[in-house]
Amino acid sequence: MTYVQIKHHLSDALLMAYSAGSLPEAFSLTVAAHISMCDECRARLGAFDAMGGAIIERCGTAEMNAGSLEATMQRIRATGPVNTAAPARKCNLPQPLQDYIGGDLDAVKWRSVGMGVKQAILPTSREATARLLFIPAGAAVPDHGHRGTELTLVLQGAFVDEVDHFGPGDIEIANEDLNHTPVADIGADCICLAATDAPLRFRGLIPRLAQPFLRI
Template sequence: MTIRHHLSDNLLMAYAAGTLPEAFDLVVATHVSLCDECRARLGALEAVGGAVLEEGPRCAVADDSLAATLQRARSRGKEPIPAPVPRVGGFPEPLRGYVGGDVAGVRWRAIGGGVRQTILPTARGASARLLHIPAGARLPDHGHRGLELTQVLRGAFRDEDDRFGPGDIEIASEDTQHTPVAEPGEDCVCLIATDAPLRFTTMLPRIAQPFFRI
């Protein structure tokens, strides 16, 4: 998998700091699972977090703190070593946790034009969903009110400017207005998170919008 489109520094920094809404956390964790370059960049930014901890404010702990901590630790035993996840073209582990399995287990709902989606349960602040776009199909032309992340899991899509293949992430903001089309040959499956409802420029999808939550 050759990844050409990576996470931005802003997103990695916010993920390292732990300040992203859950839906964005999910996309970042999914991308980092697939992309060692971004995993290394995340590690570098977490090292800054380590420096902040090292140099930051200190607060005296309770007198019995060490004893209480040892008791906590011993009473629960060691954390088991996570078994390596066999993943051959399947969903990365953080996504599996939300879907309850792999792509075969997704309960899709048709939203028109052959496109199917499923909303993933995340905390407020942003929403996450999986989108299944038939090969060659077009997504409605849309702009964005907030930030939208699109992580390609399989297949590929193109918009006016670029191609996004497996592992790639597209970061769209207020000023992005595009018409993504799934490449012919293979259906495209994407994980999408946004902190605002999408805005369609044609009338019909706008009417449908409240029902489909696209």
């Protein structure tokens, strides 16, 4: 799926790290989902991939251990036959995210976090956390800051905060300098994919008390 109105894009640093394979799993998932929705970032990633390929071609060759090829072929044979993919059908999630969770929004197991807001934490590596967020139209996420980096990709609906308005396909990159209160547009529920590499910094007492249980 492609969204022609996307105005908030990935930074060069994130695209280069994704191209190099050095991002945490949760960030890689979020970046891949955005790239699948954004022609501009997909083109920029292609340029970084080409640059990386050119650098590799100029590097010296490394000697392989004897038997490396045979060991690789044995591992390939041990994987068994490849399952035929099911026929593609219309989905309400970007393809990388659909592949990751094994379905569309109907397959998500939501957990309430209060005030109508729901989340579903996705299994990823420990370096960062990925979660789907459901924010009812007009509802707000508690005011918070950040101890690290937070990537928030809008999948459906929209939200507004102290920075700008973010619609489908837009991605907000937040760091320690940003304190904000995201509010879902009144016209539709907002569904986002959020990735964080450190706990959020909530100002309110109740969100701080609930934070360890909600793993936010």
